[in-house]
Amino acid sequence: MKKHGLIIINSFSYSEIFKNQTKRLSDEFEKLGVNIDIRRNCNIDVYLDNYNIVNNIKQYDFVVYLDKDKYAARMIEKSNQLIFNSPKALELCDDKIQTYIALTQNNIKMPKTIASPLRFYKTDIDDGSFIKKVAELLSFPLIVKGAFGSLGNKVFLAHNFEELQSLREKMIDIPHLYQEFIAESVGTDTRVIVIGNIVRAAMIRKSETDFRSNIELGGKGYPVVLKESFIEMAQKTSKILGLDYCGIDILTDSQGNPVLCEVNSNAFFNTIEKVSNVNVAGFYARHIFDKVYKN
Ligand SMILES: Nc1ncnc2c1ncn2[C@@H]1O[C@H](COP(=O)(O)OP(=O)(O)O)[C@@H](O)[C@H]1O
Numbered sequence: 001m002k003k004h005g006l007i008i009i010n011s012f013s014y015s016e017i018f019k020n021q022t023k024r025l026s027d028e029f030e031k032l033g034v035n036i037d038i039r040r041n042c043n044i045d046v047y048l049d050n051y052n053i054v055n056n057i058k059q060y061d062f063v064v065y066l067d068k069d070k071y072a073a074r075m076i077e078k079s080n081q082l083i084f085n086s087p088k089a090l091e092l093c094d095d096k097i098q099t100y101i102a103l104t105q106n107n108i109k110m111p112k113t114i115a116s117p118l119r120f121y122k123t124d125i126d127d128g129s130f131i132k133k134v135a136e137l138l139s140f141p142l143i144v145k146g147a148f149g150s151l152g153n154k155v156f157l158a159h160n161f162e163e164l165q166s167l168r169e170k171m172i173d174i175p176h177l178y179q180e181f182i183a184e185s186v187g188t189d190t191r192v193i194v195i196g197n198i199v200r201a202a203m204i205r206k207s208e209t210d211f212r213s214n215i216e217l218g219g220k221g222y223p224v225v226l227k228e229s230f231i232e233m234a235q236k237t238s239k240i241l242g243l244d245y246c247g248i249d250i251l252t253d254s255q256g257n258p259v260l261c262e263v264n265s266n267a268f269f270n271t272i273e274k275v276s277n278v279n280v281a282g283f284y285a286r287h288i289f290d291k292v293y294k295n
Pocket residue numbers: 111143145149150151152153154155179180181182183185186187188189211212213214249251261262
């Protein structure tokens with residue numbers, strides 16, 4: 001029987017990096033004898049109707065979901081179709097605060113982190129006591145970070161109380177967190193790709209111009225041989241969150257030990273494939289192939 005998979009991508013993303021990601025993955029599936037179609041979420045392939053979910057993509061053996069739109073993902077899963085990553089894992093990763101909570105009590109070191117209380121109405125009053133406590137619990141400079149963000153776009157550094165206050169005003173109506181700044185790691189982190197709970201590729205990311213190491217903000221990737229402690233942390237993290245594929249950002253403390261920064265369920269692999277010389281797309285396609293067809 002013909003093998004047929006579907007890659008779903010975000011309705012609004014047209015960047016080259018997205019196109020390349022999708023093409024690489026679909027080429028690797030074709031090599032395994034799986035035909036791949038690509039669709040955007042705006043096709044309304046799944047929706048609710050009376051008692052049930054209408055699923056117009058059931059002809060595919062599986063869906064690779066290169067998006068973070070949790071609603072369509074949940075509908076695909078609920079209509080009993082195989083989907084990678086699992087929607088639960090995707091949701092846990094999308095919200096950085098939920099990621100940290102899920103990973104606690106597992107001997108995974110994370111920066112000290114305070115979740116901002118959620119304010120639901122702009123007219124509600126902030127009496128200023130919370131931010132004072134934040135400044136007592138953490139020392140400057142400290143990180144202010146949106147719970148939902150990527151490519152470094154909601155990550156800021158507050159050097160003093162005035163900057164902290166002004167960042168709080170900016171972020172108060174979106175879920176966000178305050179976090180210990182791992183100063184030894186300024187501008188640098190280790191990006192680790194884990195597929196099927198096995199580390200497959202890694203690189204150091206380093207920026208000369210920004211405290212954030214994101215490639216999209218000018219960081220450069222360099223080859224690295226991972227220490228055992230980094231491998232252990234990455235594999236354990238992926239397993240706890242239930243991920244098939246992820247890119248984990250790891251900081252390093254003053255003793256050279258790993259400190260977990262965040263987990264990306266849809267990590268780009270363009271740069272890391274070049275830097276590490278690993279066929280990341282091939283590993284992911286093979287992992288999915290084995291899960292779908294080798295049972
Ligand atoms: N607590 C921290 N201490 C030091 N650097 C940090 C910290 N948090 C984030 N960074 C830097 O900012 C970058 C972006 O933060 P991250 O949490 O990965 O958000 P994003 O999802 O936007 O990539 C990280 O790769 C790292 O270089």
